[in-house]
Amino acid sequence: MSSEKNKQHLPAEREGGEVLDDMLPEEVSRRKFLGIAAFTGLAGAGLSVGLASCGKGAEKAPSGSASQGGGTSHSGKTGGLSYHVDPGQLDEYYAMYSGGHSGEVRIIGEPSGRVIMRIPVFNVDCMSGWGITNESKAILGTKPDGSPKYHTGDTHHVHGSYKDGTYDGKYFWVNDKLHSRLARIRGDVMVCDKITELPNVQGFHGIFPDKRDPVDPNINHTTRVFCGSEFRIPHPNDGTNMDDTDGYYGLFTCVDAETMEVRWQCKVDGNMDLVATSYDGKLAAANQYNTEKGVTFPGMMSAERDACVFFNIARIEEAIKAGKTIPSPDGSDIPIVDGTKEANKDPKTAVTCYVPIPKSPHGVNASPDGKYFVCSGKLSPTASVIELSKVLDWFDGKLKDPRDAVIAEPEIGLGPLHTSFDGRGNAYTTLFLDSQIVKWNIDAAIKAYQGDKNAKVIIDKIDVHYQPGHLNASMNETKEADGKWLVIGNKFSKDRYLPVGPMHPENEQLIDISGEKMRLVHEAPVYPEPHDFILIRRDVIKTRQVYNIDDFPNAVKRQEDSRIERNGKKVTIYLTSMAPAYSMTEFRVKQGDEVTIVLTNHDKVEDLGHGFAIPKYDINFVVSPHETKSVTFVADKPGVYWCYCTHFCHALHLEMRSRLMVEPA
Numbered sequence: 124m125s126s127e128k129n130k131q132h133l134p135a136e137r138e139g140g141e142v143l144d145d146m147l148p149e150e151v152s153r154r155k156f157l158g159i160a161a162f163t164g165l166a167g168a169g170l171s172v173g174l175a176s177c178g179k180g181a182e183k184a185p186s187g188s189a190s191q192g193g194g195t196s197h198s199g200k201t202g203g204l205s206y207h208v209d210p211g212q213l214d215e216y217y218a219m220y221s222g223g224h225s226g227e228v229r230i231i232g233e234p235s236g237r238v239i240m241r242i243p244v245f246n247v248d249c250m251s252g253w254g255i256t257n258e259s260k261a262i263l264g265t266k267p268d269g270s271p272k273y274h275t276g277d278t279h280h281v282h283g284s285y286k287d288g289t290y291d292g293k294y295f296w297v298n299d300k301l302h303s304r305l306a307r308i309r310g311d312v313m314v315c316d317k318i319t320e321l322p323n324v325q326g327f328h329g330i331f332p333d334k335r336d337p338v339d340p341n342i343n344h345t346t347r348v349f350c351g352s353e354f355r356i357p358h359p360n361d362g363t364n365m366d367d368t369d370g371y372y373g374l375f376t377c378v379d380a381e382t383m384e385v386r387w388q389c390k391v392d393g394n395m396d397l398v399a400t401s402y403d404g405k406l407a408a409a410n411q412y413n414t415e416k417g418v419t420f421p422g423m424m425s426a427e428r429d430a431c432v433f434f435n436i437a438r439i440e441e442a443i444k445a446g447k448t449i450p451s452p453d454g455s456d457i458p459i460v461d462g463t464k465e466a467n468k469d470p471k472t473a474v475t476c477y478v479p480i481p482k483s484p485h486g487v488n489a490s491p492d493g494k495y496f497v498c499s500g501k502l503s504p505t506a507s508v509i510e511l512s513k514v515l516d517w518f519d520g521k522l523k524d525p526r527d528a529v530i531a532e533p534e535i536g537l538g539p540l541h542t543s544f545d546g547r548g549n550a551y552t553t554l555f556l557d558s559q560i561v562k563w564n565i566d567a568a569i570k571a572y573q574g575d576k577n578a579k580v581i582i583d584k585i586d587v588h589y590q591p592g593h594l595n596a597s598m599n600e601t602k603e604a605d606g607k608w609l610v611i612g613n614k615f616s617k618d619r620y621l622p623v624g625p626m627h628p629e630n631e632q633l634i635d636i637s638g639e640k641m642r643l644v645h646e647a648p649v650y651p652e653p654h655d656f657i658l659i660r661r662d663v664i665k666t667r668q669v670y671n672i673d674d675f676p677n678a679v680k681r682q683e684d685s686r687i688e689r690n691g692k693k694v695t696i697y698l699t700s701m702a703p704a705y706s707m708t709e710f711r712v713k714q715g716d717e718v719t720i721v722l723t724n725h726d727k728v729e730d731l732g733h734g735f736a737i738p739k740y741d742i743n744f745v746v747s748p749h750e751t752k753s754v755t756f757v758a759d760k761p762g763v764y765w766c767y768c769t770h771f772c773h774a775l776h777l778e779m780r781s782r783l784m785v786e787p788a
C-alpha cells in the first residue's frame with residue numbers, strides 16, 4: 124500500500140486569496156468583489172433582522188409588508204387582504220409543497236405564489252448534486268455498485284414538526300408513495316437529512332406527525348410520525364400467495380421522529396390514504412376506502428359506507444409491551460399489532476376504532492380547536508364531522524356504536540375531498556367534481572344534524588379552475604389557524620395559461636378568506652404535480668445562510684490542507700473553493716483509479732456558492748458557503764477534463780476551472 128501526498132497546487136501563498144488578488148486586474152479583484160458581496164450580505168442580514176422582528180407583526184397585521192405593495196384592496200364582507208408583493212418585499216408565508224411525481228419538495232412564497240426553492244428528495248437533481256454526491260447517496264440508499272437504489276419518487280404530503288400545538292420549524296416530513304419511503308427535511312437548511320423505507324407496505328400515502336407525545340404528558344412536541352398505506356398486498360409478498368386476495372392487507376406505520384426508525388406497525392382492513400392526529404396526542408386516524416377488500420374497480424366501491432379508522436396510540440404501545448404482537452411478514456423484529464376490525468370488537472381492549480363514513484372517503488383533517496376530525500365522502504356529497512371525545516368514549520366502553528361519534532354530516536357538494544379551517548369555526552372543502560370550494564360552518568352543521576331546520580350550514584361557494592384536490596388555509600393545521608389565505612391545488616389548468624403543448628402545468632389558486640365571502644385573488648402555474656402543502660407564518664422558519672464548516676466530518680478546513688492522497692488505486696483529492704478559483708489548478712490520476720473529490724467551499728459570504736462539474740464523468744454539484752460535498756468515480760477515460768464552476772460566482776466565474784488529467788494506463 125503506497126501513500127503519497129502530492130502538492131501540485133498553490134498552497135499557503137494563496138490563503139486568503141492574497142496572491143490571487145495580485146494576479147487579477149485591479150478592477151476585478153476578488154477583494155473588491157467580496158466587498159460588494161459582503162455589503163450585499165450585510166444588507167441581507169439587515170433584512171433578516173427586520174424579518175425576525177416583524178414576525179409577530181406579520182401575525183397581528185393581516186397584510187404585513189404585502190399591504191405596502193398597493194395591490195387590490197377590499198374591505199368588509201369580501202375580505203380585504205392584498206396579495207401583491209412588491210419587488211424587494213418578502214412574502215408573509217412559507218408554503219411547503221410536495222412535488223408529486225417529480226419526487227421533490229418545493230418552497231413557494233405566499234401570497235405571491237413565487238417558487239423560491241426546490242428541494243430534491245427522492246429525485247436526482249444535477250443543480251445541487253442530489254443523488255450524485257456521496258453524502259446524498261448515503262441518505263438516498265444505494266445499490267451495490269454505488270448508484271442510487273431508486274431514481275424515482277412520488278411525494279404527496281408535507282407536514283411539519285409541532286411544539287405546543289403549532290409548527291416549530293425544526294423538521295418537515297414528506298412521503299414517497301412509489302417506493303414507500305418517509306423523508307425528513309431539516310428546517311434550518313431545507314435539505315433532506317434522512318430517508319426511511321417502510322417495510323411490508325405499498326402505496327404509502329398519508330403522513331402526519333403527532334402534535335404531542337401520546338404517552339408522556341410532559342412532552343409537548345412531535346415524537347412520532349404516522350404513515351398510512353393505501354395498497355393491500357400479500358404477506359410475505361414473495362410471489363407465493365399472489366391469488367389469495369382475501370389474505371392481502373395493509374399496515375399503519377409509526378416512525379420515530381428523531382431516529383427515523385420504524386417503531387411499530389398495525390395491521391388494518393381497508394385502504395388508507397390521509398392521516399390526521401389529535402392535539403392531545405392520543406389519537407391518530409386514517410380515512411379508509413375499499414373496506415370491501417376489492418382488487419378491481421367495482422369491487423372497491425360496492426359498500427355504502429367505508430370508514431375512518433382511529434388508532435389508540437397508547438394502547439398499541441401497551442399491547443407491544445405486553446407482547447401481544449403478530450409476526451412480521453418480512454421476518455424482521457418490528458412489532459406488529461392486529462388492528463383489524465375483527466380483532467378489535469371489545470372497545471375496552473381495542474387498539475382501533477372503525478367509524479363508518481359514507482362511500483370511499485378521501486380526506487381527514489383535524490379542526491384547530493382540537494375537537495373534531497372532518498372526513499369527506501368522495502363518492503358521497505357529504506362531509507362527516509367526528510367528535511374526538513366520543514371516539515375516546517367508545518374506547519372507554521361509554522359509546523355503544525362508533526357511528527355515534529359522527530355528530531354532523533352536511534351535504535356540501537359533489538366530490539368532497541379535503542377540508543381546511545379558518546380558526547373561526549368555518550370549514551372549507553374542495554369539491555372535485557363541482558370544481559368549487561365550499562365554505563361551511565361546523566356549529567351550524569351540528570345543529571342541522573340535530574334537526575334545526577334554520578341552521579345555515581353553507582356560507583359560500585366559489586368556482587376554482589379546475590378540479591381541486593388539496594387545499595390549505597394559512598396555519599390551518601395548527602391551533603394558530605389565522606383564517607387569512609386559502610391555497611387551492613387544482614389538478615387541471617386547461618385554458619388558464621399560454622399553451623405549451625400537450626403537457627399542462629397545474630394551477631395553484633389563492634383565495635382571501637378573511638371576509639365572509641371568499642375572494643379568488645391570484646393564480647400561478649406549477650410544474651406537475653404538487654399534491655399537498657402547508658402554509659407557515661414566516662417567523663416560524665429560521666434558516667441559516669452559511670453552513671458551519673465543523674458540521675462536515677470530511678471538511679477541508681484550511682486551504683493548505685488541499686492535497687492528493689493515493690492509497691493503492693484509490694485516490695482522494697482534497698479541494699477548496701474560493702471565488703474565483705479552486706485550491707488546485709490541476710490534479711493527475713491514472714486511468715482505472717477510483718477517484719474521490721472532497722470539496723469544501725471556503726467562501727463565507729451569503730449566497731456565494733460554487734459548482735463543480737466534470738465533463739464526460741457525469742459529475743455536477745454545488746457547495747454552499749462553508750459546505751463540504753464529495754463525489755466518487757472511476758477515472759476510466761484518459762485525457763484532460765476541465766472541472767468548472769457551474770454556479771455563477773464572480774466576474775471571473777468562467778475562469779474558475781481546474782484540470783483533471785487522467786494518464787493512460
Ligand SMILES: [Cu+2]
Pocket residue numbers: 702703732733734768769770771772773776779
Ligand atoms: Cu465559482
